[in-house]
Amino acid sequence: MVSAITHGIKVTVETEYQPQYSNPSHAHFVFSYRIKIENESEYTVKLLHRHWIIVDANGLExxxxxEGVVGQQPIIEPGHSHEYSSGCNFNTSIGKMKGSYTMERVFDGKKFNVxxxxxxxTVPYRLN
Structure with missing residues (x-):
């Protein structure tokens, strides 16, 4: 599990390998990830946009x-959070993601990146 805080918005990510959807003999590896977005700021925010950079072990980016995340543009009040799950597939047993969300402060429309x-x-057997 990893976390980062930007402008009072904390993003935590947890990942899990999905063997039931993967086929290693055909270089197909599926992972799910769960993201929790916590508003630790004093402003109500709306998540407008997402941007992901996805890289496999061969360096393929x-x-x-x-817009939004999994079809939603959640509004998150101070002290509240929004959670969602999604997934990613790779042709390698290891991959990584990073990215950003464009958020908007509801009261004044100011946009900022988180x-x-x-x-x-990583598939579990690669960790041994």
Missing amino acids: RQVSG AVPDFTM
Whole structure:
């Protein structure tokens, strides 16, 4: 589990290998990740946009951008959080992601970026 705080917004990521959806003999590795976004600031914020940089063990990079997260643009009050789960697949048994969210303070419309910390996804047998 990794965490980062930017402008009072804490992002925590936890990952899990999904063997039931993976097929290692065909270089197909699937991972899920759970993200918790905690608003430790004094302002209500809205998550507008996400941007991901995804890199496999061969150095192949892809980028993904879009509105919100899993079809939502959550509004997070001070002291509250939003959690969601998603997934990523790789052609290698190890990969990593990092990214950012574009947030907006609700009261004045000021936009700012929040870092999503680098997180690694590794099949468990690679850790031995």
